[in-house]
Structures are given as structure tokens and as C-alpha cells.
Amino acid sequence: MTVSLILLAAYVIDRIVGDPRRLPHPVIGMGKAIHAVEQLIRRFFTRPQSLRVAGILLPLIVVGGAWLLTAVLLWLLSLVSPWLVWLAEAWLISTTIASKGLKDAGMAVYIELHKGDLPAARRALGMIVGRDTTTLSSPEIVRGTVETVAENIVDAIISPLFYALLGGAPLAMAYRAVNTLDSMVGYKNEKYRDLGWASARLDDVANLIPARIAALLLALCACLLQLDWRRSLRTVRRDAHRHPSPNSGYPESAVAGALGIRLGGENVYHGVASFRAYMGEPLRPLEPEDIIRTSRLMLLCSSIFVCLCAVVAWFWIGG
Template identity: 45%
Template sequence: MRKGVGSRAVGLAVGFVADRLLGDPRRWHPVAGFGTAAAAVEQRTYAAGRAAGVRHVALLVGSTAALGLVAERATRHSPVVHVAATAAATWAVLGGRSLVREGDVIGRHLSSGDRVAARRRLRHLVGRDTTRLDEHEVARACVESVAENTSDAVVAPLLWGGLLGIPGLVGYRAVNTLDAMIGHRTPRYRDFGWAAARLDDLVNWVPARVAAGAALTGAALDGDSLAVSRAREAIRHDAPAHPSPNGGVVEAAFAGVLGVTLGGTNVYEGRAEDRGTLGTGPSPAASDIARANRLSRRVGTFSLVGAIALALLPRPRR
């Protein structure tokens, strides 16, 4: 096992399996700890304007990636220790099991007719107003969240981990967490959160397209040429209308493979946002959440293979 190469690949695989089996730690979650620290730092760094936001993001992402680099170099001398450190970081930053678990709970509530409980649980996944959503709108929101978060919480961290190791894992999660915290267009964060939102778009550009490609690959391996065709059309014609350059691609791929229509108008804090229409099938139902979860797990597995391939790429000797 070459130092830092084979052990990185094994660590990614072990961390991925840990996430599949255990999900997020219920207490002392490192990502939650980062969020708490970021909120405290914001009390000192916040100012109206993009420059303050750039400094805020640079400080938090830079310091997190630097800590990851220290961990990478400190453990690289021992393959076993490096595997353990990489696995721990991978488990900490992945969110695949928790994402699917939330989808399962929402699907069960809808199937049992408890729309109120489904709406309440949906708030764990989405930022939109859920109080007036009917069954199909709840299912649509859940499928959209599963699709986008499969890319953000599984595919992207794996690929960055495969490319850069522990610094890539924790640095990516810092970027994505900051986007969730300050990257939205409220009066407070319209300028201050600009850097977080744009950096998140940048680091997710390739992973989102890898996630979409993995969804199509799964359909192709199943021999479902119709699903592949639907997904390609949705990505080509529908995704550009979505406000997110990355979320639209992944959601369009899921819509096509699943044969449903996603997108539409969402309400955020009283503000309506038209997110375009993705796909040409019927509106999602409760049963489609389970199908989206299965697709999410499959995309995650394909992405692990890609991350391991990145980790095993030969690197120049220093």
C-alpha cells in the first residue's frame, strides 16, 4: 500500500460503509460544531458588503482545510492510522444514510395519510414553506431534496476526498455548510453570503454532473433506455431554467430516471420562486420517495468507485 494513496482509498471506502451503516453521529457532530463556530465568527466578521463575506469564507474554509492538511500529514506515516483518519473524516462529512432515513420517514407519513406529520418532517430537508403543501407537493419537495443532497452530501465530498484527501473532505464540507448558513438571498446575506454561494456553486459544478451521469448510468445498466432518454432531455432542456446551476442538473436527472415531474413554484418566507419544470412525467407520489432513495444509494455507490479511482491515480514523486 503506497503511502497516502492506497490508504486514502481504503479510508474513503470504510467511511462510506460507516455512513451507510450508522448515519450521522447523534451527538458531537463535527459539522454541527463547525456551524456553531461559524455562527460565532460571524458575530465578529459580519458587515454589509461582499468583501466582508469573502474574508469570512476565506477564514473559515482556509482554517478548516489547513486543519485537514495537518491531519493528513500527521497520519500519512502509518497506513493504518491514515486509513482511520480518512475514514473518520469521510464518515463525519457524508450524509447519505441520514438523507435516505429522512425520506423514508416522510414517505411512511404520506402513505399512512398523516400529511401534517409529513410536512413537519419535511422541514428537516427543505427551506421552503411546507404548511400548505398537499401530498404530491410534499413528495416533490422530498424527491428534489434527495436528488440535490445526494450530490451535495455524498458525491461531492467523496470526489473531493478522493482528489485531495482529508483537506478535500473537510474543506468541501466547510464550503457547503457556509452556503447553507449564509448563501441565501435574504436582506442580511444578499451581499455577505455572495462568496459562500458562488464558491459552493464552483466546488459542486463537477460533482453535480457526475451525480447526474451516475443516475443515467444506473438506468443504462438496467437496460431502461426510455429512462436514459428522458433524463438526457430533462438535463438538456429543463435544467437551465432552474435557479441553481448544479441543483437543476441533478434534479433533472432524477426526474427523468424516475419518470416524474419536479420543479415548479416554491415559497420561501413569503417569497414565491419559480424553479422551472423538470421532466415530463406525473407529479411524484409517496411511493416515488422510496424509488428516489434507491437511486440515491446507487449514485452514492458509483461515486465511491469514482472517488477510489481518483485516490489511486499516480501522483508525481516529490
């Protein structure tokens, strides 16, 4: 029962508490560690070829360090009491999940759109996306929000729970290190093309299975919420591979198909326009309520998956 209860407790903690600002968050520590290791590497590796080699070293140090520190912490707590280990595992795993934060971020945009305050909605969206939001129309704000919530169903919920099931808090924390690395150095620009390539590839590999699981679960959730699950699956088969990411297209296309909307199109990053392949069909215009529908899909999908993980832990791992 222990693993099952830890997973369920971690998810409940995240749904209720989220990420309190007053408590230290492991991801902040990971970000500081990544920055420190990057600076150290750049002191000793300056040429492009050597940076590509160091690109392998960076995730080995950061991801391996996250796993090791978590495992050592749990081992030390086990010397005191198994109860401390279980409580620590539940809390640590909860910090790798962001269902409440994802819902809150989407609703912050929806509230401003509902009030008709476009500048405030743009600012709220700008807090969670990298694209330029200063001139976006209401439908484009909705698109950006829906895309972000849909994409992060994998990164912020399914993948952390998947790795927590396989390896407890140490592996869940290692995954969060992978994801944080990708968000910080996994860019194909001049600065990170050589140093960040391995981090970006590792993130792609880590999310490969969870992204496909998410697409199937989203179709199931579409059925349960009386949305079009058949169109959701068709859209995944047709459009998921068009996304520049090998994984993000799966949840985005599943949501687009379920809602009967089209995602993708032109985004602007630091003044440079970039076109992202379309996902879904524009059967109707985008509207603010699509943010609520996407949040419902996300929350139901995450609830079903954590229950599945608990069942698997009970029968396969033996509790």
C-alpha cells in the same frame, strides 16, 4: 491501496453508521465557527462595500481553517502511528458524506405518507427543506422530498467523495465548510446579500464538476434500474439550465426524466411565493413510491461513484 481503502471505508461507515447523535459532528463545529466569524466581521465592517470585501474574508478563514485543522490533526496522528491516520481519515471523510441520512430523511416522509398521516409527513418534510410545508398536498410533499434527495446527491455524496479523492480528508472537510457556509450565509436577502456573496459563488464553483458527474451517473443508474435513461439525459440537456442554481438542476432534472415526473413549481418561503422552473414532464402523477425510487437512484449512484473513486485512486494516485 491506502487511498482506495480509506474512501471505501468512509462510504461504508456512512452507510452503516450515518451521523450518530452521541458523537460530535464536525459540521456542528463549522456552524459555530461560521457564526463566530460572522459576528466578528460585522463588528468591524458595517457598510455594504466593506461587507462585500469581508465576504471574501469569511470563506478564506472558515474554509482555510477547516483544511488546516484537519491537516494538522492528521499530521499529529502520524507522529504516533500511520494506522491512526488511516482510521481518522476514514472517519472524517465519512462525516462529510450523508447517504444514510439522506435515505433516512426521505423514508421518514414516505412512511408517514404511506400511513396516510399528512400532518406528520409535512412535519417530516419540514425538517429537511426551507419551504413552508404546512398546507402541502400529498403530491407536493412527494415533490419536495424527491427534489431534496436529488439535489443533495451532489452536496452530500458526490462532491465530498470527489474532493476526498483529490485531497483526502482535509480537502473533503474544506468542501464541507464551503457547503455549510452556503447554507448559512449564501442567501440573496438583505442580511447576507453583501456578506454571503463570495460563499455562495464558491459553493457554485465547488459543485460545478460533481453536479455534471452526478447527472451522467444518474442516467446510468436509471438504465441499471430499468428506468428511462434516454429521457433522463434529454431532460438534463433541456431543463438543467433552467434551475436558479447552476448545479442543482442537473441531478433534479436527471431524476425527473428517469422517473417520468415533473419537478419544480411554486414554493412558499416565509409567506412569500416563489416559482421554480419545471424539470421534466408530467407523464404521470407524483406518488409516494417516487421517494423510494429516488432513494434507490441515490444509493446506486453513490455506490458506483465511490467504486470509481477507488479505481482512480488505485491506478492514478497509486493506491
